[in-house]
Amino acid sequence: MLTIGQLASYAGVTVRAVRHYHQIGLLPEPERDASGYRRYGATAVVALLKIRTLADAGVPLSEITALLDAGxxxxxxxxxxxxxxxxxxxxxxETSRKQIAQLAAGNSGALPPEVLAYLDRLREIGTSEKLIAAERDGWILVAARWPDEIREWIPSKFAQLEDPRMVRLYHVLSELLEFDPDSEHDSDLIDERLREAADIMATLSEEAYASGELMSDDDTSDDLPFDLLDALADEAHPEAYRMRNLMRERGWTSWTRQERLNVDM
Structure with a gap:
C-alpha cells in the first residue's frame, strides 16, 4: 500500500497532480486508514499510469474518464x-523545423524550393546579398498571391539569367544598394546607375512584350501585389521611386509591373 507521495513518485507525476485528479473525479480517492492516511493499491497505480500516459499524449483530461471506462x-x-x-x-x-532551419540559413519558409534555387543562382552570378534579400522578400509577396503559378514562372527566370544584360542589371542594382543617397560623392553614380538600370529594364520589357512573354491581363489585373512590391522597394531604398519615374518616362507603368502606358508607343 502506497502513500500519495509514493504513488505520485512511482507514476512520475506530482502529488498536486494526483490531488487534482481526485478533485475532478478522474482518479478515485481512497478512504483513510486507521492511522488517518490514504493508502493506494496496485489498481490505483495502474489507473494513474494510464491517466499520465493519455495526458502526456495530449488527451484532454475531460476525455480520459470516458476512455478508461470504454470497452x-x-x-x-x-x-x-x-x-x-x-x-x-x-x-x-517537422515542417515547422524545416522552416525554422531555412530561416536560420537566411531563406524563407514562405518560398518554394524553386524560388530558393533561383536566389542561389543570383548569388552565382555575383548579385549582392542585400539585393538577394530584397528579391527574396519580393518573391514572398508574389508567392502569396500566385502560389500555383510561381513554379511555372521560375524556369523563364532562370532562362533570363542567360542574357548578359540581365546579369548586368543585377550587378547595377547591387551597386545601387551600396551607394549612400546622402553622399555628394555617390550622387552622380546613383543617377548614372539608375538610368542604366531603367534602360536595361525598358529594353528587356520591350522585347518581352513583342514576343508575348509578359504576364497575361488576368495575372496583372490585381493591382495590390504590384502596389506592395513598389512599397517594399520604397521602404528598402529611398531612390526606388526614381526608378518608377524613369520607367514611366520609357513608357512603362513601373519597374515591378511590366505594363505599357501606351501600347502604341
Missing part, C-alpha cells in the same frame, strides 16, 4: 484517433 473496441478506436492526431502533429512540427 475494448471503443478504447482501441479512440487510441487510433489519438495516434492519427499525434502523427499529424509530428508532421506539422
Amino acid at each position: 475494448e473496441d471503443a478504447f482501441a478506436a479512440a487510441i487510433h484517433r489519438i495516434d492519427t492526431r499525434l502523427s499529424d502533429e509530428i508532421t506539422r512540427l
Whole structure:
C-alpha cells in the first residue's frame, strides 16, 4: 500500500497532480486508514499510469474518464484517433523545423524550393546579398498571391539569367544598394546607375512584350501585389521611386509591373 507521495513518485507525476485528479473525479480517492492516511493499491497505480500516459499524449483530461471506462473496441478506436492526431502533429512540427532551419540559413519558409534555387543562382552570378534579400522578400509577396503559378514562372527566370544584360542589371542594382543617397560623392553614380538600370529594364520589357512573354491581363489585373512590391522597394531604398519615374518616362507603368502606358508607343 502506497502513500500519495509514493504513488505520485512511482507514476512520475506530482502529488498536486494526483490531488487534482481526485478533485475532478478522474482518479478515485481512497478512504483513510486507521492511522488517518490514504493508502493506494496496485489498481490505483495502474489507473494513474494510464491517466499520465493519455495526458502526456495530449488527451484532454475531460476525455480520459470516458476512455478508461470504454470497452475494448471503443478504447482501441479512440487510441487510433489519438495516434492519427499525434502523427499529424509530428508532421506539422517537422515542417515547422524545416522552416525554422531555412530561416536560420537566411531563406524563407514562405518560398518554394524553386524560388530558393533561383536566389542561389543570383548569388552565382555575383548579385549582392542585400539585393538577394530584397528579391527574396519580393518573391514572398508574389508567392502569396500566385502560389500555383510561381513554379511555372521560375524556369523563364532562370532562362533570363542567360542574357548578359540581365546579369548586368543585377550587378547595377547591387551597386545601387551600396551607394549612400546622402553622399555628394555617390550622387552622380546613383543617377548614372539608375538610368542604366531603367534602360536595361525598358529594353528587356520591350522585347518581352513583342514576343508575348509578359504576364497575361488576368495575372496583372490585381493591382495590390504590384502596389506592395513598389512599397517594399520604397521602404528598402529611398531612390526606388526614381526608378518608377524613369520607367514611366520609357513608357512603362513601373519597374515591378511590366505594363505599357501606351501600347502604341
